[in-house]
Amino acid sequence: MIKNTAAQMSASLAKGEITSVELTKLHLDRIADVDPKVKAFLHVDGESALNQAAAVDADRASGKKLGPLAGIPLALKDVLAQQGVPTTAGSKILQGWKPPYDSTVVAKLKAAGVVILGKTNMDEFAMGSSTENSGYGPTFNPWDLTRTPGGSSGGSAAAVSAFEAPLAIGSDTGGSIRQPAALTGIVGVRPTYGAVSRYGLIAYSSSLDQAGPFGRTVLDTAMLHEVIAGHDPRDATSINAPVPAVVAAAKSGDVKGLKIGVIKQLQGDGYQSGVQARFNESLEILASLGAEIVQVDCPSFEYALAAYYLIAPSECSSNLARFDAMRYGLRTGESDGASAESVMNSTREAGFGREVKRRIILGTYALSSGYYDAYYGSAQKIRTLIIEDYKKAFTQADVLVSPTSPITAFKIGEKSEDPIAMYLADVATIPVNLAGICGMSLPAGLAEEDNLPVGFQIMAPAMQDQRLYQVGAALEAALVSKWGGHLISKAPALGGAK
Amino acid sequence: MALSYDDVIAKYEPVLGLEVHVELNTESKMFCSCSTTFGGEPNTQTCPVCLALPGALPVVNAKAIESTIKIGLALNCQIAPHSRFARKNYFYPDMPKNFQISQYDEPICFDGFVDVEIETDEGPKQFRIEIERVHMEEDTGKSLHVGGATGRIHGAEYSLLDYNRAGIPLVEIVTKIVPGTGKYAPEVAKAYVAELRDILRGLKVSDVKMEQGSLRCDANVSLRLIGSDVLGTRSETKNVNSLRSVERAIRGEMIRHAELLNDGKKVKQETRHFQEDTGLTRSGRSKEQAEDYRYFPEPDLVPVAPAAAWIEELRAQQPERPSLRRKRLKEQWAVPDKEMAAMINADALDIVEETVLLGADPTKARTWWLGEISRIANEKELALTELSITPKDVAAIVALVAAGELTDKLARQVVDGVIAGEGTPSEVVAKRGIKVVNDDGALMAAIEKVCAEQAETADKVRNGHVPAAGALIGAVMKETKGQADAARVRELLLGHLGQASN
Amino acid sequence: MSSLSRDEVAKLAALARIEMSEAELVNLSSQFGSILDAVARVQELNLEGVKATSHPQPMENIFREDVVQPSLTPDQALSGAPAQEEQRFRVPQILGEAE
Ligand SMILES: [Mg+2]
Numbered sequence A: 001m002i003k004n005t006a007a008q009m010s011a012s013l014a015k016g017e018i019t020s021v022e023l024t025k026l027h028l029d030r031i032a033d034v035d036p037k038v039k040a041f042l043h044v045d046g047e048s049a050l051n052q053a054a055a056v057d058a059d060r061a062s063g064k065k066l067g068p069l070a071g072i073p074l075a076l077k078d079v080l081a082q083q084g085v086p087t088t089a090g091s092k093i094l095q096g097w098k099p100p101y102d103s104t105v106v107a108k109l110k111a112a113g114v115v116i117l118g119k120t121n122m123d124e125f126a127m128g129s130s131t132e133n134s135g136y137g138p139t140f141n142p143w144d145l146t147r148t149p150g151g152s153s154g155g156s157a158a159a160v161s162a163f164e165a166p167l168a169i170g171s172d173t174g175g176s177i178r179q180p181a182a183l184t185g186i187v188g189v190r191p192t193y194g195a196v197s198r199y200g201l202i203a204y205s206s207s208l209d210q211a212g213p214f215g216r217t218v219l220d221t222a223m224l225h226e227v228i229a230g231h232d233p234r235d236a237t238s239i240n241a242p243v244p245a246v247v248a249a250a251k252s253g254d255v256k257g258l259k260i261g262v263i264k265q266l267q268g269d270g271y272q273s274g275v276q277a278r279f280n281e282s283l284e285i286l287a288s289l290g291a292e293i294v295q296v297d298c299p300s301f302e303y304a305l306a307a308y309y310l311i312a313p314s315e316c317s318s319n320l321a322r323f324d325a326m327r328y329g330l331r332t333g334e335s336d337g338a339s340a341e342s343v344m345n346s347t348r349e350a351g352f353g354r355e356v357k358r359r360i361i362l363g364t365y366a367l368s369s370g371y372y373d374a375y376y377g378s379a380q381k382i383r384t385l386i387i388e389d390y391k392k393a394f395t396q397a398d399v400l401v402s403p404t405s406p407i408t409a410f411k412i413g414e415k416s417e418d419p420i421a422m423y424l425a426d427v428a429t430i431p432v433n434l435a436g437i438c439g440m441s442l443p444a445g446l447a448e449e450d451n452l453p454v455g456f457q458i459m460a461p462a463m464q465d466q467r468l469y470q471v472g473a474a475l476e477a478a479l480v481s482k483w484g485g486h487l488i489s490k491a492p493a494l495g496g497a498k
Numbered sequence B: 001m002a003l004s005y006d007d008v009i010a011k012y013e014p015v016l017g018l019e020v021h022v023e024l025n026t027e028s029k030m031f032c033s034c035s036t037t038f039g040g041e042p043n044t045q046t047c048p049v050c051l052a053l054p055g056a057l058p059v060v061n062a063k064a065i066e067s068t069i070k071i072g073l074a075l076n077c078q079i080a081p082h083s084r085f086a087r088k089n090y091f092y093p094d095m096p097k098n099f100q101i102s103q104y105d106e107p108i109c110f111d112g113f114v115d116v117e118i119e120t121d122e123g124p125k126q127f128r129i130e131i132e133r134v135h136m137e138e139d140t141g142k143s144l145h146v147g148g149a150t151g152r153i154h155g156a157e158y159s160l161l162d163y164n165r166a167g168i169p170l171v172e173i174v175t176k177i178v179p180g181t182g183k184y185a186p187e188v189a190k191a192y193v194a195e196l197r198d199i200l201r202g203l204k205v206s207d208v209k210m211e212q213g214s215l216r217c218d219a220n221v222s223l224r225l226i227g228s229d230v231l232g233t234r235s236e237t238k239n240v241n242s243l244r245s246v247e248r249a250i251r252g253e254m255i256r257h258a259e260l261l262n263d264g265k266k267v268k269q270e271t272r273h274f275q276e277d278t279g280l281t282r283s284g285r286s287k288e289q290a291e292d293y294r295y296f297p298e299p300d301l302v303p304v305a306p307a308a309a310w311i312e313e314l315r316a317q318q319p320e321r322p323s324l325r326r327k328r329l330k331e332q333w334a335v336p337d338k339e340m341a342a343m344i345n346a347d348a349l350d351i352v353e354e355t356v357l358l359g360a361d362p363t364k365a366r367t368w369w370l371g372e373i374s375r376i377a378n379e380k381e382l383a384l385t386e387l388s389i390t391p392k393d394v395a396a397i398v399a400l401v402a403a404g405e406l407t408d409k410l411a412r413q414v415v416d417g418v419i420a421g422e423g424t425p426s427e428v429v430a431k432r433g434i435k436v437v438n439d440d441g442a443l444m445a446a447i448e449k450v451c452a453e454q455a456e457t458a459d460k461v462r463n464g465h466v467p468a469a470g471a472l473i474g475a476v477m478k479e480t481k482g483q484a485d486a487a488r489v490r491e492l493l494l495g496h497l498g499q500a501s502n
Numbered sequence C: 001m002s003s004l005s006r007d008e009v010a011k012l013a014a015l016a017r018i019e020m021s022e023a024e025l026v027n028l029s030s031q032f033g034s035i036l037d038a039v040a041r042v043q044e045l046n047l048e049g050v051k052a053t054s055h056p057q058p059m060e061n062i063f064r065e066d067v068v069q070p071s072l073t074p075d076q077a078l079s080g081a082p083a084q085e086e087q088r089f090r091v092p093q094i095l096g097e098a099e
């Protein structure tokens, strides 16, 4: 049962073949079984999950009309506030903090009857591409426990690929949903900026952050997408428009006559051969399904990484200023006669990890008087050029595609001493964030050289998220029939799977 | 060496710059839905947004935008077709996010002016204060310092924070530098703040209570040698909390700067704090290493682009400018300068105007409000508007007197009754049985009775000593319980005693 | 080749309220050269006349009505406080500046 898709679980629940309490127990058992190896979760709240499940079962028994995901378990990235449940964003500075409020995403999940199993590990404050920057230790890739699951939503991606949960929520500031989805062989979507409320999402970079769904299939991911998306008056950057029909698109999966643009700048040098091979193969499949493949040119993408590593650190240097030991979270250095300022200094020294400090310092520098125009100001202008590149490309194609990550899952520790090498992991995902559009990663197979999953990235214009699912579903169906099953079924067993 | 003010202005010209912070009187805070009510229990008006809990996001209060545009229009400003919020980054425990959402290079209103008039040696003179910008921001929380002397921050062991005020909408009004005021700099500054206060009150966008901090003034002062065009170093005196203090603080700073300069010392660019008790300023934070605020556009908020039609609608709703209104009322009511000033000082202009609009004679309306009613208000330590007597009541009383149904003396009793909550003037008249005695027969009976009782005095009057009649009139009034018309009593009495009555 | 001296890093750390050991300052200063080189690429293009984008969606005038909603209870507001007294957040002495 736990290897089924969420859609299948939903059908079983509806037919009464299983209760949500039973389904939740199966997943809690699986977590107890494999999470000591995978370390996807920071906090599992079995009791509260079973209570939620029991409530859904009761509602179902009383004949109440339930949404399709009612009673389905889910893993929640620890970056989202959940009332009364420890929420740390992977940082020591928030150890033990229990929010007195629910994020909008959590409120929507609860309203839909989704059962929240617990909070998943992540790079501290979502800063990283490997989940090694967590203040609580790394998460391990279920495909190879010596490798990272990517990041920053590595815990969520690992939980789904290790069958600890059929669905998960992540957040994507520079690729933090799509890259771990690629590295763990699952589906991950970064919705259009403003499509999912950021209220209660602990901010890393406000103009880039967006929460989104993970699933093992395109349809599952769409079902979760539909639950969490929608306008929220508590987020002033939330788009007031109907949610795109993503589930319908995932069910149709037709690409006949669709133009698919391959971005010249997001391939070639630096892309692993197995990654490039799977990507090209997927293009051929899409062409065989009736899509027209065109080449598009996005020259300013070459500067996307540089712009991102100015904009995100700048915004984070300000967003993370609130962690100051005054109102919540860690407080250290409170010796006799210590001033508020020295307590702030010592708490932030003790509570923040290396990468977070590095980005805060970089952002402080980029915003400081005398450097603003050269760094932050220029980066914001590059952002305009990237938006223009996309605009032009979308006049030539309905969706754009690239490999999600230039490389497959890398070894733990391999890049952690070299920030620049780590930053390159997001080279293909970052342009989407800078432009505020939407993107999906879905499994394109395994790279020959290391037998690890490769992700195929699809990008669509703002609020055209349904196109991702339409193309994704078509490609997925063709690949699944070619492989004789979902890619994830090829993942190695981790323990006594039930 | 202590300098006199005359010494200072003989040698130096002051250059002013004024920053006024106004708390708007919206129901909810600038970026969240917490109440703005003053004086609540600590931390009862806070939420994830104004406590800066992780994940919380700001959303702009529409009313605050409207109020700020109204202020900008009243100060003759341009309204920006496109403006943005920015983050001003600095750490301070009373500011939960450790940045203030403010506006930086794109304020919502800019380039305005206010004209103020003051008395000079050469008569009334007008000064134009140019406005650089009007922008929106948010207030901070309140700290209570524990363990030090007198609750001050210096020497305190620790502090206690209440964030009820954090996030209250603030509007900051910044002038361009104001040169050319010469020795009148303190008066001009005071007149400017007073004019601002009146304008804001007329717009009904703020309580403008300096003593409660809803209007706060920071005064920048520098001196330059007369004839020089090189600006001196300025000091910035914070939170000057009354009109009188504005004047005192500027005068004091001018003298302090001049003493330093005369001694060949330098004025430090720093923040100073005005001391109500001494009228002097005390050194605060030095600005030698200017704080780097790292302003950048607030990414959680989108630009403000007020529609031109909306701006015109707000422009059309602008109330009359206070200075013009004062001039108009003074002429319409034919009020002498001194009485006009008294009315303005007593904050009675609105209430008197309302009374006049209800049909009362302007002089009568003014006399009632500034006389008897003000006296009672003072006694009760209440503002005129806080008494339970309304312009409608006063207009009714004036009408009753004009109709001869009340004497002035009786009218005072009616005023007392209304203020005591006994009802409308006619209800008080009825309940208390107040009535002018118009019956000459009844009056004559009283007069005869009094003249018999005080035969000696009556004889004096009979013999032509008219001033002695006063005592008899008083006695008759007493006899008729004050309900008689004193003029009629006098007429009848003098006639009775064989004297002419005029 | 860009660089950021140890003293510059120290100044930034102070601005950002992060205490740093001598070793950290030196380490970060040595790393910053290559990071700054990487990000300085944004200056390679001629950006004259290009508008800055600070927000990816072209939105404006998003406001809320001036209506009061319930606040947190003081217990909730103070639930994360490292120290509290008299229903207020207790913080170490604030030095330097009077209000
Ligand atoms: Mg200000």
Ligand SMILES: [Zn+2]
Residues within 6 Å of the ligand: B029, B032, B033, B034, B045, B046, B047, B048, B049, B050, B051, B167
């Ligand atoms: Zn609030």
